[in-house]
């Protein structure tokens with residue numbers, strides 16, 4: 001049993017309280033490798049933004065669970081080394097699928113876990129979420145739960161169609177589970193293909209796809225039912241067209257990749273939405289930069305050569321999100 005407190009990590013309780021009161025959102029960035037982690041920490045340290053490092057089940061399978069945990073521990077020391085005196089870093093399990101997985105992460109030093117039982121019937125979702133909360137709270141680890149189903153694919157999480165969260169269920173769910181935050185479904189979606197072209201309109205000037213707007217009415221209903229309760233948005237990458245274009249220009253094939261417009265995420269950040277999950281944008285920035293570098297430098301083969309601009313592209317993307325979309329800069 002390792003306590004996250006010994007590792008210098010923090011849970012989400014204070015972060016979310018301040019974010020809800022201050023009208024901003026905390027960035028939750030997924031990481032699977034060193035360059036992503038470096039870019040996240042550099043961006044957070046430079047902007048003095050609290051940050052949530054997210055590890056998915058897929059990341060644990062890819063990079064090894066033990067190694068990722070030690071990387072997060074190293075991230076705290078690294079943040080201090082580069083001048084962030086009091087780093088506010090949370091290590092969070094993204095889409096925990098079972099009690100055992102959540103328990104494993106709590107025992108390993110995670111400061112926050114998500115139990116995603118949203119695909120189960122309502123009463124089973126409550127029972128499993130409560131079981132995780134009861135365990136995690138013994139160690140002051142915060143728990144995110146999910147109600148409603150998102151469309152799209154993120155690692156093993158998939159749902160053919162989205163079902164918006166029902167506002168009439170949230171009070172009962174939050175009260176009976178004791179969860180610390182709630183991921184809701186209001187039209188965001190996992191992956192880089194959040195909407196089909198048929199669901200979108202086209203901007204007549206640019207010819208780009210314009211996705212349908214988020215269901216802010218559902219969000220506002222939920223806020224009315226649970227005033228000040230921390231709300232989480234998954235699947236909130238914007239799929240920046242500059243990176244999609246960069247991928248496509250240098251040999252990629254990403255037709256019709258489309259995300260959530262940043263104006264809508266900015267608006268959501270000012271509400272009770274206090275955690276916004278961004279993963280695909282980092283993948284796109286990294287892949288675009290690597291494709292470009294390798295196309296322009298065909299004789300290079302040292303990974304450090306192409307991973308340096310990839311890391312820089314991710315860092316700039318993270319800074320942009322923190323400063324221009326979430327508004328969490330200067331809050332840590």
Ligand SMILES: [Zn+2]
Pocket residue numbers: 095154157190234235277
């Ligand atoms: Zn998610």
